[in-house]
Amino acid sequence: MNVLRLSWKNLMADKLSTLLSLILFALGVGLISLILLINHQIENKFEKNLAGIDLVVGAKGSPLQLILCNIFHIDFPTGNIPLKQANGLKRHPLVKSAIDLSLGDSYKGYRIIGTTPDYVHLYEGKIKEGKFWENTFDVTLGATVAxxxxxKIGDTFHGSHGYDDAMAHDDMPPFKITGILSPTGTVLDQLIFTNKESVWAVHDTHGVDPDSISIDDREITSMLLFFKNRMGNVQLPRMINENTDMQAASPAFEMARLYNMMGQGENLLRWLAAIIxxxxxxxxxxxxxxxxRSRKYELALLRVSGASRMWLFLLILLEGLIIAILGYILGMVLSHVGMQLLSGYLTEEYRYEFTGWLFLQEEGYMFVVAVVLGLLAAIIPALLAFKTNISETLSEG
Amino acid sequence: MIKTENIKHSYDGKNNIQFPDISLEKGEKMLLLGQSGCGKTTLLHILGGLMQPKNGTVKIGDTNISELGSSALDKFRGKHIGIIFQKPHFVAALTVMENLLLNQKLGGSPPNKSDIKKILEKLNISHKANSRTKNLSQGEQQRVAIARALVNQPDVILADEPTSALDDKNTDEVIDLLEQQAAEHNATLIIVTHDNRLKERFQNRIEL
Structure with a gap:
């Protein structure tokens, strides 16, 4: 029967209050860890998906919506822009390269995006089976979609308008799958790729010969721009926003704004967890x-039996420490299992993959904080035990 | 085995209590009689090393316990002195057996269940070895307290009013057991009491 075992037995003798302390501690730890996990994964995904895109150009509207829609594919388009104007921008001396995006359709909740394989290369996506889309109505699938x-390759399907499966384009030729991408952990996994012409064809008014519409009258949803140097960031957004009908939004700036907004709620939650x-x-x-107080005779008797002051001090300190350490472990289990359970819901909601089987360095720091809190809570009772006056205590009893 | 010289104590610095000198050999027993408030418990605490007297010395074996430091005294007490109190207290979270094992550990002896079982059998309480102490009757608790005083085979056993909460039958039993066990372990036994039922059983008596 060493001191640790006796501490444990003492805790088990009063299961209810031990359980209460344990649950409270685990809740605090679990909540903080869950916030860290979600935050880390969202920011990580966001960073990955920014992929060095300097500017998104699209129709006027909310700049944040433009970013969320065209980079992260979790919002609806702000509208369309004329291809002719977009092409004009590509010739600007500060523009290194550009990628056109045409949105508007989806299949079973996965967005169909009209673009070029450059978009896949941007995220270092690789073909796993088949090949990239070439002809109109060819599609290549992201890994998660497939x-x-x-x-599989050769399957066909009809897209639907927006995200609504009820509005299927059944009267159009079906999309045919020519390729499937390897998983990348980026937004690519959640998308279906085709060329711009397919998107236009699906939306052309019935009976109209696609060739009768001039390329100059065509529209796209947005364009992703890459600059030659930082001067582009200074000049182009202003030029586009002031001199054209289009809107330019900087992903870096809008994301900083978004983090700032989310940060308020997150801060509140962190405070709440700290208070718990x-x-x-x-x-x-x-x-x-x-x-x-109810054990003071017990403690005095332990002294009579040969226990030193230090032994009693350790006995009580360990009781606090055991709760803190068990509470930490329970909290970690709660947050990671909880995150794993939540990940299904989050994936559906944001079409991003989340996981609970991820451990962060901050969680290691939290262990230190938990131990310090446990020690702080136990130190005064432990000192009182240390100072027990055997003779006086026993005379009272 | 135990020898005191010129012990004086006072709680308020004015009223000194002077205690008679005691000198007992191994295996001897003695009754310290006195009414409440005469300082019986104070003397017992001094003899047991639970408090230091203002004056005088207590020697147990060759050790002057008045000169020991706090943690050395704790160790010495655990190993050489067994104390039985008026009201027995135990570690509530532990069973009888676990309490006694803990006492062996604190007294510096290796854990030895069979020794404990033997003692419990002699005290007629072995069937309660795995019970929590709070589920025991007063008489049973007092017997476990005796077992606790014995587990480390101490040189000196001190008992503070061990019978005051017991009826006549239990009193006789407990005192018989105390005498028997002290004799068996060849320990010096000192009982402090105001209980006149014990008077005729001890020739060696000091009245305070």
Whole structure:
């Protein structure tokens, strides 16, 4: 029967208050860890998906919506822009390269995007099977789309308008799958690729010969721009926003704005979690203090039996420490299992993959904080135990 | 085995209590009689190393316990002195057996269940070895307290009013057991009490 075992037995003797302290502690730890996990994964995905895109040009509207729609594909388009104007921008001396995007359709919740294979190269995507789309109505699938919809090369399907499966373009020729991409962990995995012409063809008014529409009258949803140097960031957004009907939005700037907005709520949650942890430390303190009063004869008797002051000090300190460490472990289990359970829902909501099986360095720091809190909560009761006056205590009893 | 010289104590610095000198050999026993408030418990605490007297010395074996430091005294007490109190207290979270094992550990002896079982059998309480102490009757608790005082085979056993909460039958049993066990372990036994039922059982008596 060493001191650690006796601490444990003491905790088990008062299961209810031990459980209460433990649950409070685990809640605080779990909440903080869950916030860290979600935050880390969202920011990580966002960073990856920015892929060095300097500017997004699209129709006027909310700049944040433009970014969310055309980079992360989690919002609707702000409208369309004339291809002719977009092509004009490409000739600007500060523009290194550009990628056109035509949006508007989806298949079973996955967005169909009209663009060139340059878009796939941007995210270092590779063909796993088949080949990139070439002709109108050829499509290439992102890895998640192919996996979740169980589609393979040669399969055909009809796209639907927007995200609504009820508005299927059944009267059009079907899309035919020519290729499937390897997983990248980026937005590519969630997309279906085709060329601009396919998107136009689907939306052309019935009976109109596609060739009768001049290329100058065509529209695209947006254009991703890459600059030759930083001067582009200074000149082009202003020029586009002031002199054209189009809107330019900087992903870096808009994301900073978004983090800032999300940061408020996140801060509030962090504070809440910190308060829960402090309350749990207080609960450890109170339950130790209370049990100490009812155990003072016990402690005096342990001294009579040969226990040193230090032994009693350790006995009580360990009781606080055990709760803190178990609370930390329970909190970690809660947050990681919770994250894994949540990931299904988040994936559906944001069409991004999340995981609970990810461990962050910050969680290691949290262990240190948990241990310090446990020690702080136990130190006063432990000192009281240290100072027990055997003779006086036993005379009272 | 135990020898005191010129012990004086006072709680308020004015009223000094002077205690008679005691000198007992191994295996001897003695009754310290006195009414409440005469300082019986104070003397017992001094003898047991639970408090230091203002004056005088207590020698157990060759050790002057008045000169030991705090943690050395804790160790010495655990190993050489067994104390039984008026009201027995135990570690509530542990069973009888676990309490006694803990006492062996604190007294510096290796854990030895069979020793403990033997003692419990002699005290007629082995069937309660795995019970929590709070589920025991007063008489049973007092017997476990005796077992606790014995587990480390101490040189000196001190008992503070061990019978005050017991009826006549239990009193006789407990005192019989105490005497028997002290004799068996060849320990010096000192009982402090105001219980006149014990008077005729001890020839060696000091009245305070």
């Amino acid at each position: 996996r979740n919809l169980e589609l 942890m402090v309350v749990s430390a207080l609960s450890i303190f109170i339950s130790l203090f209370k049990s100490l």
